[in-house]
Amino acid sequence: MTDHARIPAHGRPADEILAEIDQRHxxxxxxxxxxxxxxxxxxxxxAHENLIEQVGLRYLHDNALNPFKYPSVLQMELDVIAMAADLLGTSPDAGAVTSGGTESIFLSVQVARDHARQTRSISEPQLLTADTAHPAFAKAAKYLDIEHVKVPVGADGRADVEAMEASVGDRTALIVGSAPCYPYGVIDPISDLARLASERGILFHTDACLGGWLLPWWERLGEPVMPWDFRVPGVTSISADVHKYGYTFKGASVVLYRSRELLQHQFFWYDEWPGGLYASGTSAGTRSAAPIAGAWAAINHLxxxxxxxxxxxxxxxxxxxxxxxxxxxxxxxxxxxxxxxxxxxxxxxxxxxxxxxxxxxxxxxxxxxxxxxxxxxxxxxxxxxxxxxxxxxxxxxxxxxxxxxxxxxxxx
Ligand SMILES: Cc1ncc(COP(=O)(O)O)c(C=O)c1O
Incomplete structure (x- = not known):
């Protein structure tokens, strides 16, 4: 057998564990x-780091799966959603806190898939992105079993609106733009792309995992920022990671929708088992409460x-x-x-x-x-x-x- 870790026959003392962890880290x-x-x-x-660490410790063992057992976590989650919604321009109840950008993106793709099936009778929906879109979209398409159509960007690194338009089809459920994209840091022409989408009854997602908690402040500082948030007609969902430029520790993103009606495609209720009604608003079951509390603390502290x-x-x-x-x-x-x-x-x-x-x-x-x-x-x-x-x-x-x-x- 190769040399791999095994459960020790006898537990090891805490100080030894900490010393080994510190050495590895x-x-x-x-x-x-x-x-x-x-x-x-x-x-x-x-001081900021220390605060979010203290808050994280206080909630380290807690489970946000059942918000009714954790009124404090529920309220912090509602607060984070409402504060993000204010920042990006949608209603305060039209979003969810997720574990990160990838989960926010998965959920927005799933919502678009189910929206297309239910409201447009598209049995095999497609996702349309520029080739600079984050790999989370390709991963979502794979896991959610929908076709991913990818279009090369122009010389400036931005989504090519004409090429994207030429790739829109009857089965397009979601068009995506990035604010900004990871490889080049450029913002796609969200207004044009979102118009394309809305003229055809297609949903549009702005991936602002990176920009969601930075671009609004740059705009207020007087930087020229191309429009990308809910002020742009046709934008129907946005992902914005608090664990990036919101400055909390890992495990906190927000996915927001133009309406709570859209968000509801994300919810899951199930009672066909002997355990009673199971309800959940994001893809995780058990959820760490710590990132929710950390996000709340970071936003309020800053x-x-x-x-x-x-x-x-x-x-x-x-x-x-x-x-x-x-x-x-x-x-x-x-x-x-x-x-x-x-x-x-x-x-x-x-x-x-x-x-x-x-x-x-x-x-x-x-x-x-x-x-x-x-x-x-x-x-x-x-x-x-x-x-x-x-x-x-x-x-x-x-x-x-x-x-x-x-x-x-x-x-x-
Ligand atoms: C533009 C963009 N979208 C989505 C993601 C995915 O975020 P996460 O790694 O938190 O899942 C990233 C991560 O860097 C990103 O840069």
């Missing part, structure tokens, strides 16, 4: 040092002024990084980003080899087929100069690429 990505550019959104504020302050830091940091990168001879942003993430590449250097040097210097840039990828959080402001100096060195000193593949996510 020390080998993980150093996001607290500003060296991670995805996965964790580092607010760079220990408030509008806190989010505006952090959004300004992220905006400043994005400029610092993007201008710094473009000032290095041989490097360029591949697309002009609309938010705090982008891809950069090179026409004269092997960008993968530059990535290798940056890896060796402890930076964890994400790799894409077209270049290296950065997503900026408030804490990155503190490391901007060191990063840019290392990047300039990497450009002038790199050798052959080690051939590291472009990956996102993983399977064990």
């Amino acid at each position: 020390s080998l993980d990505i150093d996001w607290r040092g500003g060296r991670a550019f995805s996965l964790v959104y580092n607010v760079g504020d220990h 408030g509008v002024d806190g989010y505006l302050r952090l959004a300004d830091v992220v905006r400043r940091t994005t400029r610092k990084f993007s201008e710094g990168i473009e000032s290095i001879d041989g490097l360029r942003l591949t697309h002009a980003p609309d938010m705090s993430l982008f891809e950069f590449g090179s026409d004269s250097h092997d960008i993968a080899a530059i990535g290798d040097v940056m890896d060796d210097r402890g930076w964890n840039l994400d790799r894409q087929p077209g270049g290296l990828h950065l997503m900026l959080s408030p804490y990155h402001e503190a490391v901007a100069e060191e990063f840019l100096a290392d990047l300039a060195t990497a450009v002038s000193s790199h050798g052959e690429s080690r051939g590291v593949a472009a990956t996102y996510g993983g399977v064990v």
Whole structure:
């Protein structure tokens, strides 16, 4: 047999467990040092981190499956939904808190599938996205057994409206746009895409998992932000992750609908078993209450002024990084980003080899087929100069690429 973990015959002392956990954890990505550019959104504020940790601990053992046993969790969930709904412009009861962007996306696809079946008699609905849409849509199409039609984006990295229109068919149940998309950080032309959808009675989803908790603040700070939320006619659902730029710990996203009627396609009631009525509003059964409480605490602790302050830091940091990168001879942003993430590449250097040097210097840039990828959080402001100096060195000193593949996510 290969050497794999086995249940110990005798339990191990707590201090030994903690020491081993700490040792193992020390080998993980150093996001607290500003060296991670995805996965964790580092607010760079220990008081904030400490608060959400304390709140998470208080609810660590609690189960949000039955809200009637947990009036405190129920109220926090309703509050998070209502606050997100206010921010994005829909009614305060037309959404749900989910475990993350992928679950929010799954649910919006499932709602569109069932809506198409029930109201348009489409037995085999289709999902239509640009090819920059997050893989969660392809995964949802696979798990929910619906056809996924994907359309290449234009040269600016945005969904190509004409090409999307040409791909709309009688079976299209949902059209998707991103605000912004992960690979390039650009916002799709949501107004045009949503108009296309609504003229044909098709639902439209804006994937604002990334932008949902940042773009509204950038807009208030005076940044030009292309319209993408419920103010755009035809947008019928939005995903917005609180565990990204809402600055809570993992396990919290919001899926919102234009009406509670649409949300109801998501609900599940079942009493054909001996256990009594089982009802649930999202795809999970047992749900950790901690992320709901964490999201509630993060939003209330930051408030509008806190989010505006952090959004300004992220905006400043994005400029610092993007201008710094473009000032290095041989490097360029591949697309002009609309938010705090982008891809950069090179026409004269092997960008993968530059990535290798940056890896060796402890930076964890994400790799894409077209270049290296950065997503900026408030804490990155503190490391901007060191990063840019290392990047300039990497450009002038790199050798052959080690051939590291472009990956996102993983399977064990
Ligand atoms: C645009 C976009 N949509 C959806 C997701 C999926 O979110 P999650 O990883 O929380 O499931 C991500 C994750 O980065 C994303 O960038």
